[in-house]
Amino acid sequence: MNSATELWQRYQDWLYYHEELNFYVDISRIRFTADFVAQMQPKFEKAFADMQALEAGAIANPDEDRMVGHYWLRAPELAPNESLKHDITSTLSKVDTFAKKVIKGEIHPPHAAKFTDILSIGIGGSALGPEFVAQAMAVTNPLLNISFIDNTDPDGIDLVLGQLSARLATTLVVVISKSGGTPEAANGMKEAKYAYEQKGLEFNRYAVAITGEGSKLDRIAKEEGWIDTFAMYDWIGGRTSELSAVGLLPAALQGIDIMAMLEGAKVMDEATRIANLKQNPAALLALAWYSETNGKGEKDMVILPYKDRLLLFSRYLQQLVMESLGKEKDLDGNTVYQGIAVYGNKGSTDQHAYVQQLREGVNNFFATFIEVLSDRAPGNKGPELEPGIFAGDFLSGFWQGTRKALYENGRGSITVSIPEVSPRMIGALIALYERAVGLYGFLVNVNAYHQPGVEAGKKAAAVILDLQKKVMAVLDAETAGSASLSIADLAHKVGQPEAIETVYLIVRHLDANSRINLEGNTGNPSSLRVSSLL
Numbered sequence: 374m375n376s377a378t379e380l381w382q383r384y385q386d387w388l389y390y391h392e393e394l395n396f397y398v399d400i401s402r403i404r405f406t407a408d409f410v411a412q413m414q415p416k417f418e419k420a421f422a423d424m425q426a427l428e429a430g431a432i433a434n435p436d437e438d439r440m441v442g443h444y445w446l447r448a449p450e451l452a453p454n455e456s457l458k459h460d461i462t463s464t465l466s467k468v469d470t471f472a473k474k475v476i477k478g479e480i481h482p483p484h485a486a487k488f489t490d491i492l493s494i495g496i497g498g499s500a501l502g503p504e505f506v507a508q509a510m511a512v513t514n515p516l517l518n519i520s521f522i523d524n525t526d527p528d529g530i531d532l533v534l535g536q537l538s539a540r541l542a543t544t545l546v547v548v549i550s551k552s553g554g555t556p557e558a559a560n561g562m563k564e565a566k567y568a569y570e571q572k573g574l575e576f577n578r579y580a581v582a583i584t585g586e587g588s589k590l591d592r593i594a595k596e597e598g599w600i601d602t603f604a605m606y607d608w609i610g611g612r613t614s615e616l617s618a619v620g621l622l623p624a625a626l627q628g629i630d631i632m633a634m635l636e637g638a639k640v641m642d643e644a645t646r647i648a649n650l651k652q653n654p655a656a657l658l659a660l661a662w663y664s665e666t667n668g669k670g671e672k673d674m675v676i677l678p679y680k681d682r683l684l685l686f687s688r689y690l691q692q693l694v695m696e697s698l699g700k701e702k703d704l705d706g707n708t709v710y711q712g713i714a715v716y717g718n719k720g721s722t723d724q725h726a727y728v729q730q731l732r733e734g735v736n737n738f739f740a741t742f743i744e745v746l747s748d749r750a751p752g753n754k755g756p757e758l759e760p761g762i763f764a765g766d767f768l769s770g771f772w773q774g775t776r777k778a779l780y781e782n783g784r785g786s787i788t789v790s791i792p793e794v795s796p797r798m799i800g801a802l803i804a805l806y807e808r809a810v811g812l813y814g815f816l817v818n819v820n821a822y823h824q825p826g827v828e829a830g831k832k833a834a835a836v837i838l839d840l841q842k843k844v845m846a847v848l849d850a851e852t853a854g855s856a857s858l859s860i861a862d863l864a865h866k867v868g869q870p871e872a873i874e875t876v877y878l879i880v881r882h883l884d885a886n887s888r889i890n891l892e893g894n895t896g897n898p899s900s901l902r903v904s905s906l907l
């Protein structure tokens with residue numbers, strides 16, 4: 374399959390084109406055979422049937438005993454009951470009305486005519502979608518600027534709040550947490566509240582929450598009288614929540630056409646609902662992934678959008694794919710260690726970085742190129758850089774060159790081509806990948822809608838913080854004045870001698886932040902003496 378004529382034929386045989394969206398998926402540069410496709414056919418038939426049941430309201434997330442309803446967000450008429458339909462339409466209408474009022478100044482800060490900024494606080498599925506869309510649809514002079522706190526890194530928080538400082542009195546805070554109890558989001562909220570209070574501003578008059586009804590965050594927002602709250606539902610997963618209030622409210626506040634996002638997703642959903650491999654672009658992606666990874670994650674997925682605006686699509690997909698598919702157990706309880714590792718940034722920038730290894734080094738990946746056909750905003754041709762050549766011609770040439778070079782060196786690639794970066798295309802891209810991940814999850818028989826590893830990480834951090842509180846209590850009680858303890862004594866006195874290394878790491882961190890006294894050489898733990906500052 375190497376002559377140009379054969380490849381051109383394969384390209385045409387496998388090219389998927391959605392006429393209404395002007396959207397292409399090309400899997401011709403993945404080396405699967407007709408036999409492989411035939412073998413996969415029964416698996417796909419089962420996956421299509423499972424997907425149909427999921428959309429009809431089956432408990433597709435059995436561990437959490439939940440339905441999986443992100444497809445209903447863009448087609449509420451498909452939701453399995455009236456109450457869900459009502460939840461979707463009423464939340465959408467509330468988001469739309471609220472954003473319009475903020476933009477017009479009908480909802481405004483206490484001491485100014487309009488909000489100028491949005492501060493979005495959340496993590497994981499409550500941040501990556503809004504961040505991706507904000508960058509994809511950024512304009513030179515936005516109606517409202519958006520900033521994000523998506524971590525509990527104090528220095529990162531200080532930077533964002535510092536940059537907003539002069540405009541804090543006109544900044545609307547959007548706190549996003551489905552569970553309403555995620556520490557990073559809660560900490561971001563508390564830090565922001567502190568910054569408002571330091572400026573004499575009443576935080577509740579600047580804040581809205583997007584969260585599950587009855588969650589801790591929901592209770593705080595209601596008790597403190599925040600401007601409003603927007604509902605998040607248990608049948609929407611964090612990583613598939615971009616087209617719920619989680620993504621729609623920040624987008625609408627920036628003036629992004631959320632109805633077009635939903636419409637693009639709806640049209641793509643219709644295409645990816647078709648139970649026919651060659652007519653279904655998400656199934657084609659899942660087929661290509663399975664072929665490259667042997668259905669066992671044997672190769673990594675490298676996402677290379679040739680468009681700066683789509684830089685964060687790689688990060689967005691990293692979560693969507695890895696949190697969904699990266700599972701120890703399959704649905705029957707067998708240990709499978711499933712997943713596909715995803716990384717990437719953007720072309721052609723990455724051609725000056727890791728693409729060297731992709732082209733010539735270890736062959737442990739397949740690439741996905743995202744090609745955007747239009748180079749610039751309509752009517753803006755830009756300068757001619759060489760006779761007859763514009764900047765976008767270079768970008769396109771670099772993409773084609775890399776695709777060709779990879780293939781010639783035995784490395785597979787997929788290309789997704791879209792006409793432009795627009796709200797409609799963003800919706801279509803999100804829907805395409807949500808469905809591909811869902812179908813692939815069924816192919817490899819994992820629950821793509823839970824995240825036990827994420828929950829385990831949250832619990833592990835809580836154990837460390839609990840130990841830190843005990844360490845501080847022992848130091849305060851036993852080392853006030855001139856007394857001090859060795860690390861071993863300290864671990865013994867907190868009742869966890871086996872956790873000596875954790876105690877040492879806690880103490881080293883506290884010392885670096887001037888919250889305890891530490892004498893000795895921190896690189897030699899047994900030499901250390903610890904005491905409280907009291």
Ligand code: PA5
Pocket residue numbers: 496497498499549550551552553554555558610611612613696824827
């Ligand atoms: O996709 C997921 O479920 C996670 O990444 C969550 O979005 C993340 O942990 C944040 O959770 P929450 O929205 O409950 O604060």
